[in-house]
Amino acid sequence: MKRVHTSWEIFWRFLSLGCFCFGGPAAHLGYFHRYFVERLNWLDAEQYGQLVALSQFLPGPGSSQVGFAIGLQRAGLAGGIAAFIGFTLPSFCLMLGFFALSSQHNLDFLTLASGLKLLAVVVVSDAVLSMYKHFCQSHSSRIIAVLSASVLIFFSAIWLQILVLSMAATFGMLYHTHLKLGSVPRENLPTTQSLWLSLGLFFTLFVISCWVVYFSATDSSHLAHMAAQFYHSGSLVFGGGHVVLPLLQQNVGSALTSEQFLSGYAAAQAVPGPMFSFATFLGAQLVPLTPISGAIIATLALFLPGLLLVFALHQHWAHLSNIPRVAGATLAINAAVVGLLFSALVDPIIKQAVHQISDIVALLIGFVLLRWLKIPILLLITFYLAYAYLIR
Template structure:
């Protein structure tokens, strides 16, 4: 490939991904539909079978699935740099909006106002919708429902980030033992260009950072290093996509007094109104904690594992998807994710948002609009804020 053609390819990746980043409302499922329309139907960058295989790969990995699909497509189109540019274009609009919102939040001190409380009610409706959607997909039988409920009970009794990791590990071991009849046998091969050597190096880098960062954080006591350690660990260990970020980050930040539950949920509610991946909620948190530099550090930290995981997994995709043991572990882990999210729905979402009967009524209306009338999430935010002000005016 000539340098001129390569540069033209990178510019094309940036322009297409930026347009998607500005228009892709509605969460991961909607993002994947937008990707299909643009990358497969319109531009023919890859066929539907390859696209389905990429989605399957990203479902097996922790992290933001839609972002990882975009990164993988960028890598297939333009190499490693193409993956970075694809991520940048798709993610940056959302990051900028949430950083600006955090700065306005701090400048005008409207944390206790109707606007913020309305956003928290929106978050309650959206999280409940996500739990039901994940539950139908990830807990379709009694065994997986039991794993999810057990995870909920343990998280409510012993709320901590480390307990969440133990639950995920335990659920994976249960999956290995209990789900022998749930695996797929007809798995077709997937063509990749990244070498296995590069994949191994990427995986070793990820593992090394997970070990080294907590040690550095312990001995340096620097706020930005602490943030990088926290959000890198979240990005590397969160299964289930953006909504599952909520409980894991909350356990790392709110109990330590770094942010109040109101500040946390206000940003989460606002994140529903913007296009792009929900993981950019972290950019809001970074701005609230350490300003612009905090936003930069946190954004790099939470998305870096996605790059390392995609690079590590692509060369070994065929072997992984054929292994029954890997499939069984993931079934158990996914069930526990539903339970962890259900615990977070109670604390902090419900405890901080539903404070009166009218709050419950508004949340119920928003949930119905989202789940039955299928309004997009950004429209739910608008309706929720208007509804919050109407309730204040009536009462």
């Protein structure tokens, strides 16, 4: 009974955060630290830092994975699920509402979409610059980022993205073995049953999703096929919500117009909570006859791989991260992710959003407002919506 009560508390805590956590994964992690480490003392700074490092190493939505892990530590699997639902529910509902608005095909929606596309350019540009400064501090990591971006700008096939990430990880394992790591106590590890069950389920579903994506002729409007496409994308997203864009574009983008795809992505920038809620909008668009079912299945399928891996590894991470080759692979993957994100910024984000000189001026103003003046994201949204209405 105590665990049930704790799970409800976790749900309401994360629900409140999900209603106002604007600004993307990095901002979410800042909110989590202030709320759960400094205010509630649910875990200490060292434990929190380990969870953040784990989320950077695994594919999936970083802030949602950290929230899920906090729930796991607090109340087991029920607590993890409560944290995930609470944090995701507000953005899920808002993106479903955005789909309902978009289905009306009126001028107001088209104007709204054009403004939100420009917002997406500014937010992703800021993310690229921030990630470059954080993940590309060494000469070798900068080379990895530049090479990754150069290849993926000209060749955007999904298999090539996977190859780039794999080659970066291999390079990091071989050449970044000099990292200075802290010592980890050699206490007994927790039971490995959850580890192998979760990893087994993750890889089984991944193999099935690969078969469906590459060999099945069923279209994306079939719920099972759509679930496989989103699970496949969620299994390969290193670097957080922004990086899901090129993967989803490859998997489901052909079933939607570029207007629908980028409008949904831009809307995901404008709502609080995890950017993976982009899947809510896409799922509803792909199955317009049963949009709620499509939204639920797409959202769960995109989040599931990252949550399975966190459930498997969160208790073992302190030991794994002390292995130099694992730390080196993480460093190199993060650098390659910067290149991947830059290629997505060039095409399709800028290509689809910028059409005239005034758009470029509006982007420069927005970037200054966000990057240097650090205005709240809601004010930036208002700026671009006003701009869209003025030039329509």
